[in-house]
Amino acid sequence: MRDTSDQRQAAAQRISIIGAIVNALLSALKVIGGVLTGSTALIADGLHSLSDMATDMMVIFLLGISHKKPDKEHPWGHGRFETLGTVFLAVILLSVAGFMTWDSLKLLFAGEIPSPPSWPALIIAAISILANEVLFFYTLKVGKANHSNLIIANAWHHRTDSLSSIVVLIAIAGAILGVWWLDALAAVLVALLIAKIGIDLLLKSLAELVDTGLPQERVNQLRETALSVDGVIDVHNFRTRMMGGQGLLEMHLQIPAHMSASEGHFIGDIVCAKLKDRFDDIGYIIYHIDTYDDELIPDLTQPLMPSRNEVENHLNAAVSRLLGDCPAYELTIYYAPKFIELEIKFSHEIYALLENTGLAGQTLETNLQEELESLNWFRNIRIWLPVNDSQV
Template sequence: MSFSNLAIRTVIFSIITNAVLAASKFLAGIFGNSYALIADGIESTVDIFASFLVLLGLKYAERPADENHPYGHGKAEPLITFVVVVFLIISAFTIAWQAIKNIQTPHALPASWTLYVLGGIILWKEISYQIVMSRSKKLKSSSLKAEAWHHRADAITSVAAFIGISVAIFGGEGFEVADDYAALVACGFILYNCYGIFRPALSEVMDENNFSELTQEIREISQKVEGIEGTEKCFVRKAGMTYHVDLHAHVRGDLTVTEGHDIAHKLKDTLRKEIPELGNVLIHIEPS
């Protein structure tokens, strides 16, 4: 299975998961008299729309290079990540607004069985986070990382709701708003993690050259290519799940232009074979 197909399947998995859980939360919240669960369901619903955006972004990013986009369409992925972060922020403020509203509105205690529903949701959401995050690391995808954090953020709000409902149930009358205060704490954590998702995507859009491990791997492979006597500058840019490289390589100064050209092509072919995620590789030959 190709990297892009694996990424798309991962997002479809998230969409189905969020749809089932959103329905479960709304039903449990309505029949179990839990405003925290209803707010949790709102976040899952927002996550569904965000996942659709990620899916569209990944499909657009995998389009091949063309005349107007010689480096491909990979930059669409971090741009979609920005939108996903906005959805996360909206989710946090929506939950906070609902929690504050509930604090000001007297309401009955939630049903004790809602804790079992939340326990299952928390477990499944954490499993979903681990699955999506492992694939985001494998594919080096910023949008999948954001998608993983949607699952973790959902799990966090569910944990907060679990704690709040537990306090409300065991505390009894006068503790009805405990789950709402817990939801406010969860919102702060979600907003904090938005920066952790946003910063790598911004780095990708700004073409920051911070891929030291990949750079070292490129240099080591280059040294093994016949005719290459060393490397100098090595710039790496990330676009979606692809890396573009500008490399200065040293060859003997007495070689002809044709010989230097052939060595450069050999080096380029070797790098792309050894590191499949490399896209465009520009080799600049310098005499040693």
């Protein structure tokens, strides 16, 4: 049984809180340890952990907002807050990366050879690697379960912190062995890793803000699922976009022309249920029921198709010419590109009129066909007669 939305949100916030606590401790340990051991790379890595903590705090805040129900001011929900927050976070990461790069390059070209770091810096770097690898796997699992790009990105942020700590470990070992510039160079590499994460987050969030569609592979899967429902002939005008890690769909479902409106919408509801059951990252679905592919014939108003009132006026005049009067009837109109079809269910009074004129039901249908064939929008007519009580 699937977790509810509230349970997923709670799980996402829980892992983000754990990540924030772990990264706060690692940041303090590495910055203080870097100062005491004389390792510039370890201090830079500590700032990286600090950025991870900021990421976790922002994720916690954004999850609280983005999962709110739609309201009057935000009828489509609050998912864009997560996207905007991710953009803001990406800008912060790029700023931190720029500062770290500038500071480390100044140290490299200062012309002074700093003292090598002491061996405890190696232990601190090893602790950081282990802690961030655990955080990475746990956060990635939660992110995939929640289909949240923000949490998944945060998981990879933990992984980059782990990788940067590996670089720092090697750099510290090299600096202790006498390669003094390796420590500062490692700080630059760490800064570049942070910048890459910032750029990736920024590009993904901007793509979401401009309503970029889902990957084609996922679109194909969604279309196949919709087409697998009985009664769906085709799916067209299929549009997708992302909002807060959830997919939004718009589509036209083509059904047989003579299905009723209620059956068509029942089929549409089945399609929605099947899509949400298979893809639980689908947030909202808008569908339109068609009896033809209006994507292939976009200009259906030239010539303008007649309204129900116009059709009834033509039909009443034709029936009155044939029978001398027009009995009560139920009319169903089937609109198709460039023509319409009619289905007429007459009341019992039709028999008296047929008897007075000497017409039979089949003759009436043929004569009506001839009466209306001059109209360029008419193609076919079907007549239904009630049971004739006098003949039972």
